[in-house]
Amino acid sequence: MHSQLVVLGGGPGGYAAAFLAADEGMEVTIVESEGKLGGTCLLRGCIPSKALLHVAKVISEAEELTEEWGVEYSSPKIAIDKVRARKEKVISTLTGGLAGLAKKRKVKVIKAKGSFVNSTTIQLEGDDESVPADKTLTFDHCVLATGSIPAMPPAFKIGSDRVVDSTGALELKEIPERMLVIGGGYIGLEMGTVYATLGSKVDVVELASGLLMGADRDLVKPLERRIKPLMENIFLNTKVGSVYEKGDKIEVAFEGPGKFGTEEYDLVLVSVGRAPNTRDIGLENTNVEVIERGFVRVDSKLRTADPHILAIGDVAGEPMLAHKATHEGRIAVEALLGKAVEFDKRAIPAVVFTDPEIAWAGITEEEAKRDGVNYEVAAYPWAASGRAQALGRTDGLTKWLVNPDTEQVIGCGIVGSGAGELIAEAVLAIEMGCHLHDITDAIHPHPTLGETLMNAGEIFFGTATEIYKPKRK
Numbered sequence: 506m507h508s509q510l511v512v513l514g515g516g517p518g519g520y521a522a523a524f525l526a527a528d529e530g531m532e533v534t535i536v537e538s539e540g541k542l543g544g545t546c547l548l549r550g551c552i553p554s555k556a557l558l559h560v561a562k563v564i565s566e567a568e569e570l571t572e573e574w575g576v577e578y579s580s581p582k583i584a585i586d587k588v589r590a591r592k593e594k595v596i597s598t599l600t601g602g603l604a605g606l607a608k609k610r611k612v613k614v615i616k617a618k619g620s621f622v623n624s625t626t627i628q629l630e631g632d633d634e635s636v637p638a639d640k641t642l643t644f645d646h647c648v649l650a651t652g653s654i655p656a657m658p659p660a661f662k663i664g665s666d667r668v669v670d671s672t673g674a675l676e677l678k679e680i681p682e683r684m685l686v687i688g689g690g691y692i693g694l695e696m697g698t699v700y701a702t703l704g705s706k707v708d709v710v711e712l713a714s715g716l717l718m719g720a721d722r723d724l725v726k727p728l729e730r731r732i733k734p735l736m737e738n739i740f741l742n743t744k745v746g747s748v749y750e751k752g753d754k755i756e757v758a759f760e761g762p763g764k765f766g767t768e769e770y771d772l773v774l775v776s777v778g779r780a781p782n783t784r785d786i787g788l789e790n791t792n793v794e795v796i797e798r799g800f801v802r803v804d805s806k807l808r809t810a811d812p813h814i815l816a817i818g819d820v821a822g823e824p825m826l827a828h829k830a831t832h833e834g835r836i837a838v839e840a841l842l843g844k845a846v847e848f849d850k851r852a853i854p855a856v857v858f859t860d861p862e863i864a865w866a867g868i869t870e871e872e873a874k875r876d877g878v879n880y881e882v883a884a885y886p887w888a889a890s891g892r893a894q895a896l897g898r899t900d901g902l903t904k905w906l907v908n909p910d911t912e913q914v915i916g917c918g919i920v921g922s923g924a925g926e927l928i929a930e931a932v933l934a935i936e937m938g939c940h941l942h943d944i945t946d947a948i949h950p951h952p953t954l955g956e957t958l959m960n961a962g963e964i965f966f967g968t969a970t971e972i973y974k975p976k977r978k
Contacts, residue, residue, distance in 0.1 A: 506637040508534035511627060511644040513619050516544020518818035518830030519650035520603060526838045527610040534642065536627065540616030542603040545652050546827040548596060549672045554695055556592045558858050561702035565860060573897055583703055589677045621787035624813045646813055648837055649801065651786060653779040653819035661775050665750045668773045671696060681705050681771035685757055687745050689716040691857040693776035694732065698859055701735045710740040710759065717857060721870045724863050724920040727900040731861060740764040748773060781820045805847035806840035807833055815841065829853050852935040856925035861900060864928035867916035867935040868906055881909045883965030885957050887921050889972050892952040898922045903957035905941060907965060912940045923954060930958055941965055
């Protein structure tokens, strides 16, 4: 079997590339071992986790109404089977929609594991009826979109179903009485929030000195204040020395100033990052260059060192985000079609869907300090926002990073309810090279949280209404 374009991997980047290529008249085949399109993001990542986080947020908001507004509810009763079924319904609805779109576009989907025999041939492993009889697929070009997998250090691979990665945690088999989250990054904190809200006693252990070390500290502080009462313990500067199965419990040994000694848990979530899925797919039989940490080297058009193969998404480097993969998929196809495009973005937004959410785009303060970038900060506390006051969520902050010489916006960070929705305006502003006046001169609706982006700019110019800060001299 031959196809003009083969996309190896059916995640957000893979199916975006395949659908665009088909729309442009190419003959396209997707090879996906799951058989369903959607990849990690849809099947066992961002979509199911956000569905569960929505449940956690509603429970949390009901508790706040009782405590602060005098609207009383009884304690929630969790029917875990129904929660799990609702999550699965969300997944099946979306995967079904993607299957329909593939069919309408005449994109073939082969359910098989694919590995390269050479630069123009893939060997297929699988017995599905979609697999050709000779289990061989040749192509003119291939877009490598195999994504990433959760990292699991060898010391934690003890063969117990009580030690899980993010995929296992999302299965939501039960609500454990005691749970440990190893890793204070966004995946660990999101899943820890879900389980803690559903009733588990959750501990978090982090080797570094703080949570979410990739984010600016002033954005993380409001989250830390809110999350500490929710979690039983947060152990910082602490290493997990070992994990052992002890009856129906997992015994964990801690080493560090945050915690020393052993504790027993019903479930342990290992959330220490992700690794590109480039092993055991035959890349050594091609001219593709695999570099540090297993990533594939690509140029600005997402081309690898092999003229027949392009690479997108998690395998093509950080950040490992679905929306980056989707955009790269489109760029790769357009480059293949000879269009004058390249992947050169000023702002790739990142969102942590905890409560409060944290979002940023462009340059962060941590990066600016590290790289010696000249900048000034214009920050607006949500305590001055009428909308935030009405919602009872004054723990937020919106800030711009501004080039003081040109007044051009180079970065933005937001912490607060719905920060992930608000960051899109900042992405557009940074990509367009907006000056801060462009944002402050645009009329924002009142009362909204979105106007804090305008308000933060007014802080920079000393013209804020709700906060007294004289003009800069």
